Amino acid sequence: MSIDSILIIGGGLAGFTVAQNLRTRGYTGQLSIIDPEGIPYDRPPLSKGYLLGDKDALGIELAPAAWFAEHEVTLVSSTVRELLIEPLGVELSDGSQLLADRLVLATGGTARPLPVDGGDLDTVLVLRNRDDADALRAKLRPGVRLAIIGAGLIGAEVASSALHFGAQVTLIDPVDPPLVPAVGEELAKRLHEMHTQAGITLINGAPNRISRTVDGHLVELQDGSSVECDEVLVGIGIIPNAELAQAAGLANENGVLVDESQKTSHPFIYAVGDVARVKTSDGTLLRRAEHWEHAMNTGATAAAALLGQELPVHGASWFWSDRHGTHVEGTGDMNAPGKTILRSIEGQPMAAFRVDDSGAMQGAAAIDGGLTIRAARRIIDKGIVVDPEQLADPGIPLKKLAR
Numbered sequence: 001m002s003i004d005s006i007l008i009i010g011g012g013l014a015g016f017t018v019a020q021n022l023r024t025r026g027y028t029g030q031l032s033i034i035d036p037e038g039i040p041y042d043r044p045p046l047s048k049g050y051l052l053g054d055k056d057a058l059g060i061e062l063a064p065a066a067w068f069a070e071h072e073v074t075l076v077s078s079t080v081r082e083l084l085i086e087p088l089g090v091e092l093s094d095g096s097q098l099l100a101d102r103l104v105l106a107t108g109g110t111a112r113p114l115p116v117d118g119g120d121l122d123t124v125l126v127l128r129n130r131d132d133a134d135a136l137r138a139k140l141r142p143g144v145r146l147a148i149i150g151a152g153l154i155g156a157e158v159a160s161s162a163l164h165f166g167a168q169v170t171l172i173d174p175v176d177p178p179l180v181p182a183v184g185e186e187l188a189k190r191l192h193e194m195h196t197q198a199g200i201t202l203i204n205g206a207p208n209r210i211s212r213t214v215d216g217h218l219v220e221l222q223d224g225s226s227v228e229c230d231e232v233l234v235g236i237g238i239i240p241n242a243e244l245a246q247a248a249g250l251a252n253e254n255g256v257l258v259d260e261s262q263k264t265s266h267p268f269i270y271a272v273g274d275v276a277r278v279k280t281s282d283g284t285l286l287r288r289a290e291h292w293e294h295a296m297n298t299g300a301t302a303a304a305a306l307l308g309q310e311l312p313v314h315g316a317s318w319f320w321s322d323r324h325g326t327h328v329e330g331t332g333d334m335n336a337p338g339k340t341i342l343r344s345i346e347g348q349p350m351a352a353f354r355v356d357d358s359g360a361m362q363g364a365a366a367i368d369g370g371l372t373i374r375a376a377r378r379i380i381d382k383g384i385v386v387d388p389e390q391l392a393d394p395g396i397p398l399k400k401l402a403r
């Protein structure tokens with residue numbers, strides 16, 4: 001059966017990439033993206049350049065308005081409140097219905113609320129969309145006392161950006177150091193230490209209550225201590241926006257389950273980006289990824305699958321993060337069984353490689369080491385076994401070992 005119409009629900013990077021790839025791959029049928037946020041925009045700058053004011057709303061758009069007209073991609077500024085299965089389509093928040101031959105769920109995630117008393121106060125800040133970034137920026141002024149709960153990727157980036165406004169930042173996390181699963185113990189430690197060096201107060205603890213005070217907030221911790229602050233931002237990850245899929249009876253397990261072609265348990269509905277979670281053909285449930293490149297890759301895969309084309313091969317996963325003037329990158333799986341080999345300069349770990357018992361690299365992470373990670377990615381994808389001594393030697397460019 002030919003496909004004449006496709007509806008993409010959610011216009012973040014994943015949904016936009018599906019549309020873009022469908023057109024470049026030759027799809028000429030009807031194509032719409034439904035999203036209350038309008039023109040798709042990029043999220044990583046929300047904690048970096050956009051928050052700092054270096055980029056404006058136009059500067060973070062994934063494509064200008066003219067692109068959508070030129071490529072005949074209709075932007076429907078609305079929220080989908082229900083998936084319709086027979087006939088296939090969606091119901092929008094105003095009650096109107098749109099029907100299509102195929103649906104793509106690209107609804108991303110919602111900032112996870114802190115599960116404690118006061119965690120749902122409407123004055124507690126989160127950072128997931130442009131409005132959140134605008135609200136946060138409006139609070140950042142010299143001397144403002146900002147408590148950030150969660151020192152993972154977004155919490156750490158906001159902490160770093162907030163210093164540029166002269167904020168007094170306290171970063172609270174029950175794990176010390178955070179990010180070990182992403183970059184390994186040694187780099188995680190070094191990254192965490194950068195906060196103190198930059199003048200941020202680090203607290204290793206778990207909040208158990210947030211309350212309003214006359215002039216701000218009080219964050220109480222499980223050990224009985226507390227932090228008085230003006231503003232509180234919670235950055236403890238996301239909850240996938242899978243309610244639509246769940247209500248429609250699609251398989252779901254901390255994300256909408258998809259196969260390797262991003263197809264859900266319904267043969268005509270696909271899911272991509274942060275909301276999707278792959279269950280492989282042998283039944284293995286993969287970890288749901290929440291990274292920029294993953295959103296793009298899954299979008300490209302779904303577009304190919306929708307058109308019955310060969311699926312693109314993406315290789316090892318990749319992410320980056322920026323804080324305190326440094327650039328962090330990671331690829332593959334730093335949690336894989338095996339050992340970690342460090343590459344250090346003057347006693348400071350710059351890169352960490354996770355190597356399994358056979359000597360094959362499974363993961364790598366680096367601080368200010370983009371080229372190292374690019375080479376590590378090639379080593380992982382090609383299954384090259386690298387001599388551990390050479391791996392640890394900062395005098396040997398990794399790309400030499402990737403040949």
Ligand SMILES: Cc1cc2nc3c(=O)[nH]c(=O)nc-3n(C[C@H](O)[C@H](O)[C@H](O)COP(=O)(O)OP(=O)(O)OC[C@H]3O[C@@H](n4cnc5c(N)ncnc54)[C@H](O)[C@@H]3O)c2cc1C
Pocket residue numbers: 009010011012013014015034035036037042043044045046047078079080081106107108109127128129154241244272273274275290291292293295318319320321322
């Ligand atoms: C502040 C911030 C910084 C980040 N920094 C980095 C980074 O440095 N490196 C990195 O690798 N990754 C980073 N990420 C992660 C990366 O941006 C995400 O993985 C990516 O945006 C996921 O894309 P997505 O399209 O799946 O979801 P989203 O970008 O969340 O898009 C989902 C869209 O769906 C829409 N939607 C939801 N429900 C409905 C509905 N019912 N009807 C219609 N539309 C709906 C939403 O409005 C939203 O626009 C960052 C994320 C944030 C928030």
